[in-house]
Every structure is written in structure tokens, then in C-alpha cells.
Amino acid sequence: MSRAIRIEPSILSADFVNMESELQRIATADAVHVDVMDNHFVPNLTFGPQMVKRVQAVSPVPLDVHLMITDADRWAPGYAELGAFSVTFHAEAATDPLALAAALRERGSRAGIALKPGTPADEVIAHLDAYDQVLVMTVEPGFGGQGFMDDMLDKIAVVRAAIDAAGTDTWLQVDGGISTSTIARAYAAGADTFVAGSSVYGADDPVAAIASLRDAAHA
Ligand code: DX5
Numbered sequence: 001m002s003r004a005i006r007i008e009p010s011i012l013s014a015d016f017v018n019m020e021s022e023l024q025r026i027a028t029a030d031a032v033h034v035d036v037m038d039n040h041f042v043p044n045l046t047f048g049p050q051m052v053k054r055v056q057a058v059s060p061v062p063l064d065v066h067l068m069i070t071d072a073d074r075w076a077p078g079y080a081e082l083g084a085f086s087v088t089f090h091a092e093a094a095t096d097p098l099a100l101a102a103a104l105r106e107r108g109s110r111a112g113i114a115l116k117p118g119t120p121a122d123e124v125i126a127h128l129d130a131y132d133q134v135l136v137m138t139v140e141p142g143f144g145g146q147g148f149m150d151d152m153l154d155k156i157a158v159v160r161a162a163i164d165a166a167g168t169d170t171w172l173q174v175d176g177g178i179s180t181s182t183i184a185r186a187y188a189a190g191a192d193t194f195v196a197g198s199s200v201y202g203a204d205d206p207v208a209a210i211a212s213l214r215d216a217a218h219a
């Protein structure tokens, strides 16, 4: 297989008080994954647009914003306006996903849609041309450091088959429990874009951890 492999460390596992230097430690990554949580869509709270704006200003790599917030229709376009490379909202939190994806593209961001483990892929794969990225969650969203859900591999494969059949350049992202021991399974099932929080920021050498993940994907 010669599919692209993109490694996107999640700053959820970084030191929030030293974010600028934490971002410099992952300069070899393809993007930085920025988890926005509102303590409502998920039972955890991180930060909002003010923080994302500063991350955007100092990050050496593009921003992949993952919104775990309710009322995505109202709030997501503002993150695109901050200049984020990619903005992903949850299917479960949007009233009109197609209109919202179009609004994100209009503001210059790639448009991503995320699926919680219990959400089927049917609606998303029926409209793949609307999305630049599909995020298949491989843990229940809310916290880093959880175990990879192997029962999501079928959903990944279904989305991969649909992207290949549609011929769109939609990236297939996985998020949750990605490590050197799980990434190969996710890659083999069809993922090309890998979020990794604890396995990168929990390592002594994040650059080496990113390289190890790239190597392990092919294993
Ligand atoms: C969880 C977040 C993830 C989290 C992943 O809800 O969306 O991005 O940072 O962390 P790990 O890689 O530790 O599972």
C-alpha cells in the first residue's frame, strides 16, 4: 500500500502552561491536532477561540481543529475564520452538516466531520464530496490516554471503500488510542491521518515518537 500517512499530535496531552515550546517539539508533524471541548458535548473542558488563535500564531505546523462542542453550526465557522487549516465538527452536534461544511470551506478551511463510536457512517458516506476529512473516533471523545477500540476497524474500512468508490480526496482520520502497537491496524483498515496524543507527548522525544509512528503504520 502506498497511501499517505499523516501524523497529527494532539496538544490535549501537552503542557498547557508551556504551549509555545510544546508546539516547537512537534515541528516534524504534519499538523497539530487541537481538541476544543465545552464540558457539554463531552464531559471535559479545554479552551476556545482565544487559545486557538494564539496556537495558530505560534505553531510551526498547520492546525487541525477538532470541535467537541454542541451547536457546531453556530461556533465552527469562527474557527475557520481564525485561519485553521482544517476544522472538524461532530455529526452528532450539527443541525445541518452539509451547510456547515460549505461554510467552513467558504472561510478557507478544510471541512471535517467526526463520528462518535456509536454513530454509523451511512449519512456521511452518502455525501463525501461535501467533506475534506472524515474522522472516525476510535475512543469515546473526551479524554486522552484511552484504549483503541478495535471494533471501529470495520467502520474505517467502510469509509475507506466509500472514499475510493467516490474518488474524492477525502482524508480518513482516526483519533484515540493510536500508538506504535495500534497504528498498523488502523492504516490497514484504510486510515491515512492519525491523531496521537499520549503516545507523542508522553514520550521523552516527540520527534522520535512521530517517526516511530510513521514506520509502524506500514508494519
Ligand atoms: C479525545 C481527543 C483526542 C485525544 C487522543 O477525545 O479527541 O484527540 O487527545 O489522545 P490519545 O492519543 O492519548 O488517545
Ligand code: ZN
Residues within 6 Å of the ligand: 010, 033, 034, 035, 066, 175, 195
Ligand atoms: Zn481529537
